[in-house]
Amino acid sequence: MQLPAVEVSQSPEDKFREYLASRSRPQRYTGQQRDMVRYIFAQHNHFDAEQLIDDLKRDGYSVSRATVYRTLNKLVDAGLLRRLELGPRMFYEHDYGYPQHEHMYCQKCGKVIEFQNPAIEAVIRNVCREHNFQSGGHSFIIRGTCTECNQARVSKRRLDLV
Ligand SMILES: [Zn+2]
Ligand SMILES: [Zn+2]
Numbered sequence: 001m002q003l004p005a006v007e008v009s010q011s012p013e014d015k016f017r018e019y020l021a022s023r024s025r026p027q028r029y030t031g032q033q034r035d036m037v038r039y040i041f042a043q044h045n046h047f048d049a050e051q052l053i054d055d056l057k058r059d060g061y062s063v064s065r066a067t068v069y070r071t072l073n074k075l076v077d078a079g080l081l082r083r084l085e086l087g088p089r090m091f092y093e094h095d096y097g098y099p100q101h102e103h104m105y106c107q108k109c110g111k112v113i114e115f116q117n118p119a120i121e122a123v124i125r126n127v128c129r130e131h132n133f134q135s136g137g138h139s140f141i142i143r144g145t146c147t148e149c150n151q152a153r154v155s156k157r158r159l160d161l162v
Helices: 012-021 031-041 049-058 065-077 118-130 147-161
Strands: 081-085 090-094 102-106 112-115 141-144
Touching (some): 031 049, 049 090, 065 081
Antiparallel strands (some): 102 112
């Protein structure tokens, strides 16, 4: 499931290149970084660094582990990705060009469900206004058990009763 994209003026690659060039010590946009940015932005996903390293390797890219970790940090800093603390590991997802949304995380199967809810957004806006707080983003994660895992548990219990 993917939410509809948000119109953005620049491609993720251009935005990242601009970010690297705007550093106090400008950095070069390397081939490995280009491969990573293209790979990550080909599809909206919730992924962790280890998963990304495995996927890149499987698809024949040679990107070093250190580069993956370093580049993920830069992509977050550049506003292209955001971090998500779903479980014990850190996950990443597109922020640039993707609408504001919240998450439900199934602790049994690891499924991530995205949803949008105007009432939650309104509450956050109001709370920030009350505290005269300028929001730079938020994370709202509901952890628990998804429908499929719930049903599996219920039918197992029924079998146990038979
Ligand atoms: Zn589940
Ligand atoms: Zn998401």
